[in-house]
Amino acid sequence: MAAKRQPPTHGSGRCLCGAIGFEVMGPLRDVVVCHCGQCRRQHGAPPGYSQASWENIRLTGVENLTWYRSSEGARRGFCRICGSSLFWEPIDTGRVSIAAGSLDAPTGLRTVRHIFVNDKGDYYEIADGLEQLSGSMVNARPL
Amino acid sequence: MSGADAAITGGCLCGAVRYRVRGVLRPTLSACHCSQCRRHHGALGVYSSADAAAVEIEGCDSLRWYQSSDRARRGFCAVCGSKLFWQGIGDAALDIVAGSLDHPAGLKLARHIFVASKGDYYELTDELPTVPASN
Numbered sequence: 497m498a499a500k501r502q503p504p505t506h507g508s509g510r511c512l513c514g515a516i517g518f519e520v521m522g523p524l525r526d527v528v529v530c531h532c533g534q535c536r537r538q539h540g541a542p543p544g545y546s547q548a549s550w551e552n553i554r555l556t557g558v559e560n561l562t563w564y565r566s567s568e569g570a571r572r573g574f575c576r577i578c579g580s581s582l583f584w585e586p587i588d589t590g591r592v593s594i595a596a597g598s599l600d601a602p603t604g605l606r607t608v609r610h611i612f613v614n615d616k617g618d619y620y621e622i623a624d625g626l627e628q629l630s631g632s633m634v635n636a637r638p639l
Numbered sequence: 640m641s642g643a644d645a646a647i648t649g650g651c652l653c654g655a656v657r658y659r660v661r662g663v664l665r666p667t668l669s670a671c672h673c674s675q676c677r678r679h680h681g682a683l684g685v686y687s688s689a690d691a692a693a694v695e696i697e698g699c700d701s702l703r704w705y706q707s708s709d710r711a712r713r714g715f716c717a718v719c720g721s722k723l724f725w726q727g728i729g730d731a732a733l734d735i736v737a738g739s740l741d742h743p744a745g746l747k748l749a750r751h752i753f754v755a756s757k758g759d760y761y762e763l764t765d766e767l768p769t770v771p772a773s774n
Contacts, residue, residue: 512678537652540722540736543682564719574720581681595681605760623765
């Protein structure tokens with residue numbers, strides 16, 4: 497029997513133009529895909545997000561990071577030069593979701609869940625057989 | 640509807656940039672897995688396309704263009720970071736980000752492109768046609 501897989505404990509990433517870089521020196525959560533209308537508008541497609549503690553993240557080029565307060569409880573971080581989506585931060589939690597597309601390969605991560613599937617677009621299907629939640633992860637099994 | 644008289648509109652999350660397509664929108668969507676699209680969108684790049692001359696844009700002062708290679712540029716909202724457009728340099732067509740459309744009814748994801756560059760953190764399972772590189 498294979499040993500239980502452990503998610504990675506180190507990662508790095510950057511925006512498309514390289515003006516913003518980051519290193520994660522701690523555990524990264526596996527990837528959750530969000531189908532909410534806000535995420536689909538901002539990213540242009542349903543984004544997959546990992547997550548980590550801010551205290552384990554070292555950012556470079558932070559002067560190029562623009563934050564947009566997209567709701568009462570969260571803000572979204574993107575590069576002002578190239579527009580790359582990097583972060584979704586639930587305010588005052590000490591944690592930040594990291595857009596999986598910004599991570600350097602290999603990530604060692606895997607997609608494990610879809611959320612807000614009640615808001616998904618009608619122009620694609622979810623066909624991967626992974627867990628689906630109608631809304632948020634608030635009352636869901638912790639990852 | 641995607642005919643010449645259809646009201647095809649879209650915009651960014653904060654509303655600073657809005658657009659209207661007075662023409663035909665390609666009903667088939669391509670999902671691009673290239674590393675540039677995945678870095679830029681933080682997701683796949685899912686696009687329709689229209690004649691650039693048929694797209695009227697409001698809020699151009701908030702629209703930023705980033706030249707992502709010697710052959711293409713990407714348009715996004717400087718206020719909220721929403722991704723809106725991809726355009727090949729000198730192309731008559733303007734590719735439109737599917738997630739920016741107000742009413743994507745009638746559009747359908749039809750293919751995956753640049754799958755040779757896909758991320759290691761997901762699998763392709765929907766049985767749509769795949770192309771190793773571009774369309």
